[in-house]
Amino acid sequence: xxWIEMALSYNGLLALCLSMPKHYRQxxxxxxxxxxxxxxRLGGWLALSVSLAVGVLRNGWSFGPVEWVGMLAVxxxxxxxxxxxxxxxxxxxxVTGLLSAPVILLL
Amino acid sequence: MKDSFxxxxxxxxxxxxxxxxxxxxxxxxxxxxxxxxxxxxxxxQPELHHLPAAALNxxxxxxxxxxxxxxxDHWWIELPxxxxxxxxxxxxxxxxxxxxxxxxxxxxxVAVRDTHGGEFFYRFHYQLxxxxxxxxxxxxxxxxxxxxxxxxxxxxxxxxxxxxxFRPRSSPHRxxxxxxxxxxxxxxxxxxxxxxxxxxxxxQIYIPAGVDLLYGGDEEQVxxxxxxRIERSPQHNRAPLVSLETxxxxxxxxxxxxxxxxxxxxxxxDRHALVEITRRTDDRLALVSDRVTFDGATGETLQVWKATQxxxxxxxxxIGLHYIWFDKITIRWxxxxxxxxxxxxxxxxxxxxxxxxxxxHFDAATTVWYRLVERLNIAIVAGLPIAxxxxxxxxxxxxxxxxxxxxxxxxxxxxxxxxxxxHAFLRREWSAAWKExxxxxxxxxxxLPLLNMATxxxxxxxxxxxxxxxxxxxxLTSLATGLLLGWGGRHVGRIGTASQPASEPVLETQQx
Numbered sequence: 001x002x003w004i005e006m007a008l009s010y011n012g013l014l015a016l017c018l019s020m021p022k023h024y025r026q027x028x029x030x031x032x033x034x035x036x037x038x039x040x041r042l043g044g045w046l047a048l049s050v051s052l053a054v055g056v057l058r059n060g061w062s063f064g065p066v067e068w069v070g071m072l073a074v075x076x077x078x079x080x081x082x083x084x085x086x087x088x089x090x091x092x093x094x095v096t097g098l099l100s101a102p103v104i105l106l107l
Numbered sequence: 108m109k110d111s112f113x114x115x116x117x118x119x120x121x122x123x124x125x126x127x128x129x130x131x132x133x134x135x136x137x138x139x140x141x142x143x144x145x146x147x148x149x150x151x152q153p154e155l156h157h158l159p160a161a162a163l164n165x166x167x168x169x170x171x172x173x174x175x176x177x178x179x180d181h182w183w184i185e186l187p188x189x190x191x192x193x194x195x196x197x198x199x200x201x202x203x204x205x206x207x208x209x210x211x212x213x214x215x216x217v218a219v220r221d222t223h224g225g226e227f228f229y230r231f232h233y234q235l236x237x238x239x240x241x242x243x244x245x246x247x248x249x250x251x252x253x254x255x256x257x258x259x260x261x262x263x264x265x266x267x268x269x270x271x272x273f274r275p276r277s278s279p280h281r282x283x284x285x286x287x288x289x290x291x292x293x294x295x296x297x298x299x300x301x302x303x304x305x306x307x308x309x310x311q312i313y314i315p316a317g318v319d320l321l322y323g324g325d326e327e328q329v330x331x332x333x334x335x336r337i338e339r340s341p342q343h344n345r346a347p348l349v350s351l352e353t354x355x356x357x358x359x360x361x362x363x364x365x366x367x368x369x370x371x372x373x374x375x376x377d378r379h380a381l382v383e384i385t386r387r388t389d390d391r392l393a394l395v396s397d398r399v400t401f402d403g404a405t406g407e408t409l410q411v412w413k414a415t416q417x418x419x420x421x422x423x424x425x426i427g428l429h430y431i432w433f434d435k436i437t438i439r440w441x442x443x444x445x446x447x448x449x450x451x452x453x454x455x456x457x458x459x460x461x462x463x464x465x466x467x468h469f470d471a472a473t474t475v476w477y478r479l480v481e482r483l484n485i486a487i488v489a490g491l492p493i494a495x496x497x498x499x500x501x502x503x504x505x506x507x508x509x510x511x512x513x514x515x516x517x518x519x520x521x522x523x524x525x526x527x528x529x530h531a532f533l534r535r536e537w538s539a540a541w542k543e544x545x546x547x548x549x550x551x552x553x554x555l556p557l558l559n560m561a562t563x564x565x566x567x568x569x570x571x572x573x574x575x576x577x578x579x580x581x582x583l584t585s586l587a588t589g590l591l592l593g594w595g596g597r598h599v600g601r602i603g604t605a606s607q608p609a610s611e612p613v614l615e616t617q618q619x
Contacts, residue, residue, distance in 0.1 A: 002437060017271040062392040063435055066428070069296050070441030076293040077448060080273050 003104045005054045007097035009068065010075040012047030014094045015040045017079055027087045048072070113262055120258035121460065125480070127251040128457045129487045134245055135453060136491055137232040138301075139446030141225065142431065142439060143581070145190040148224030150581045151502045154217060156565040158210060160192045165352040165370070167214030172196050173375070175216075176205065180341070182372040184351075187211045188389070189434065190577065221512040222502055227520075233308075245305075246313050252302045259291055266292060280462050283455050290452035297445040298452075304429035307422070333419055337381060337400050337410055344378040346404040351382065354406065358384035358399040361411050365390065365397070372403060380404050389434040393420060394427035454488045482531045482540075489544035490527030492592060496551035497523035499585070503562040538599070545596030553589025556582040 017023045019040035024032040051071070056064035082090035140147065149155060163186060172182055176198025185195040194209040208217045223230075234241030260266070270292065273285045291298070311318050311326065322328050355367050368387035374380045380403025385396045393414070400410040414420055427433070431442055461481050469477065501519035505512055527544060534540035559582060560566040570579040 020271065023271055059435075062424075063433070063438065066392070067435070067438050067441065070438060070445060073294040073297055073448070074441055074444050076271075077289065077444075080271050080289050080293065083271070084273050084275050 001054060001058045001105065003097070003101040005051050005058065005068070006071055006075070007094075007101045008047045008051035008054065009071045010078070011094045011098055012044045012051060013072065013075050014079055014091065015044030015047060017083075018091075019044060023083065026083055027091050113264075116258040116261040120255055120262055123251045123258070124255045124453075124456050125460050127248050127255075128453055128460075129483060130244065130248045131252055132450060132453045132457070132487055133235070133491060134232060134248055135446060135450045136495075137228045139443060139450060140228040140495070141232045142443045142446060144225030144229050145188075146225070146577050146581060147228070148222075148226065149191050150578055151222045151224040151499075152219045153563040153565055154219045155191075155193050155208070156563075156575075156578065158187075158192045158217075159212070160187075160189055163187060163194070163211040164214065165355050166350060167212070168194050168196065168209055169214075169348075169351045171209055171214040171216070172198065175207065176200070179205075180374055182370075182375055184370040186367050186370070186387075188368075188387070193217065220502075220507045221509075222516055223513045227498070227517060233305075239312075242309055242312060246309060249302050249306045253299075253306075256291075256295070256298055256302070260295075263288060263292070280459070283459050283462060287452060287455040287459055290448045290455070294445050294448045294452070297442075298449055300428060301446075301449070304425050307425050308429060333416075334398075335410075335412060336383070336398075339373065339379045339381055341374040342378040345376060346378040346380065348372070348375050348380055348403050349382070349401070349406040354382050354401050355384055357401075357408070358386075361399055362386050362397060368396065375403065378404050381409070388427070388432050391433060392427045393423035394430050394432055395420065395423040457484045457488060478537075481537050485531035485537065485540050485544060486524075486528040489541060489548060489592075490524055490531065492548040492588070493527050493544060493551060494520045494524035496548055496555065496585075499555055500551065500558060503558050541599045542596050545592050545599060549589045549592035549596060551589070552585045552592060555585040555589075 018027060019037045021032045021037065024036070024040075052065070052068050055068040055071075058064065059067055078093075079090055082093070165184075168184055172184065175196070176182060179198040179200040181199040183195075183197040185197075187194050192211065194211045195206060196209055197204060197206045199205075208219050209215065210217055230236055233245055235244060237244065263269075269285075269288065273282075273289060275282050275285075277285075306313065311329065315324065318324055318326060318329055351370055351372070355370060359365065359367065365386045366389070367384055369383075369385040371383040371385070372380060373383075382401045382403045384399045384401070386398065388394055388396055395414040397414070398410075398412040399408065400412070401407065402409055414423060431439060457480075461477065461484060464477055498516055498520040501516045505515055505519075509515060530544065531540050534543070556567055560568065565575070565578050567579055567582050569575075570582070
């Protein structure tokens with residue numbers, strides 16, 4: 001559950017970041033198509049909401065939000081400092097995290 | 108002051124940030140270490156590393172206590188935790204305090220090297236080792252920090268546009284400004300929360316009107332009224348003490364799953380003995396301890412105290428957010444990383460002040476002042492990590508039987524720091540001084556795990572295979588810190604070489 005919360009907050013922020021054309025170009029080189037921006041924004045906010053819900057379910061209303069805000073801050077820093085140096089890696093971490101979270105949960 | 112609102116905010120941010128930045132860096136850096144205070148204490152006492160986690164025999168500990176502190180009038184037992192698996196016993200005889208560390212299962216005393224451990228950083232963090240004066244200095248700094256956060260928001264006009272923007276290959280000024288803004292904006296909720304809650308902790312000292320008006324300035328009486336403890340004077344008739352093990356178990360029945368942190372005995376062996384059992388705060392956000400009080404001679408339950416007053420509970424949640432005495436390892440690591448981000452934000456702010464002014468030319472007096480700022484930046488930002496590393500090194504290298512050993516560890520910290528200050532001021536080339544100190548700190552931290560291998564039986568080759576993460580975490584973090592400082596040393600030289608291109612419009616972004 002902790003991994004799901006982490007993966008969702010990282011990917012949510014990454015989606016919000018990539019919804020901005022200049023950051024989209026950093027990862028995918030080609031310019032953003034018209035639909036992708038709003039879709040990424042919607043997906044980003046959705047992922048962040050679900051990660052907060054997971055956090056509250058896991059930790060209750062006292063520790064849940066505290067942990068969630070901290071995760072957002074640290075995930076945001078990780079994304080921002082990876083993008084200029086290793087943009088593909090920043091995106092790969094997100095995908096890997098999302099795919100491996102259910103596996104870790106089942107283990 | 109300047110003409111427009113934004114410009115005066117800018118002025119306030121720049122000068123408030125500069126003058127209090129050095130203090131704030133020290134406070135935030137030591138606070139970041141304090142997040143792992145108990146883990147640091149444990150690491151600094153290798154004699155404890157063989158103890159099993161959190162097994163306990165209260166009666167064995169009590170027997171040891173009555174042997175050592177037999178005719179004293181007050182006992183305390185601090186029970187072991189996962190974070191620090193050792194029992195501490197204290198006793199008081201005519202205002203003379205004694206304390207010992209005890210093996211939780213056998214009740215035997217453990218001989219441990221004398222060290223202040225994480226407590227050193229804790230005291231440094233909230234009072235700079237200056238007692239009441241330090242509390243005021245830290246409070247003033249926290250107030251300026253709040254001002255700097257608000258003014259920083261006001262003058263950062265492209266806050267959403269630049270939310271994820273980091274341009275390391277741009278001009279040095281731009282690159283450092285990006286780091287300053289990112290560590291500021293992305294971690295902003297934490298910065299506000301930690302600064303505000305820090306101020307609230309000593310609210311009664313900073314704003315004593317309530318205490319003065321209602322209690323005539325008697326702070327102890329305020330605490331007594333909040334805690335509502337039962338008091339009894341000794342009757343001077345002997346009566347055997349009821350088994351503390353039994354009382355501890357009975358106390359836990361009131362706490363649905365909560366565990367015990369303290370057992371306190373007033374007048375042990377007297378007919379009027381009182382036993383107070385205090386709940387650990389490791390599973391709740393509020394920093395408040397429920398308590399059960401028993402008659403020590405008869406075992407009768409006298410009081411089951413739980414915090415219910417709304418104002419007191421609110422205060423407890425606010426300061427609980429700052430102290431993080433709860434045992435949530437994920438949140439603890441997040442606090443550590445966010446504290447690090449805050450330290451980086453302050454350090455980059457200080458560095459920016461000089462980077463911005465480096466390419467210009469000034470009269471002699473101003474030049475002296477700028478040189479002073481540059482040197483102080485080096486001594487504080489690069490020197491403090493070196494002093495911290497020296498503190499850890501001396502813990503492993505000083506002879507274990509040295510008299511006043513804990514004091515010597517502290518002396519090594521301040522002596523090393525003093526040396527860094529001298530080096531920062533005497534080194535002709537400022538960029539060389541930056542480089543040497545950052546590399547020096549990096550080397551000390553990176554080699555700390557090696558020193559640990561040479562001096563203890565709880566180094567990474569042993570702790571990692573045995574999953575002793577609380578110990579391995581310190582070695583691994585120290586390795587990472589070494590790499591980070593080394594990286595800083597490599598890049599810091601570049602900030603002075605390229606000056607800003609003159610074509611850059613001055614008001615395109617905030618001024619720092």
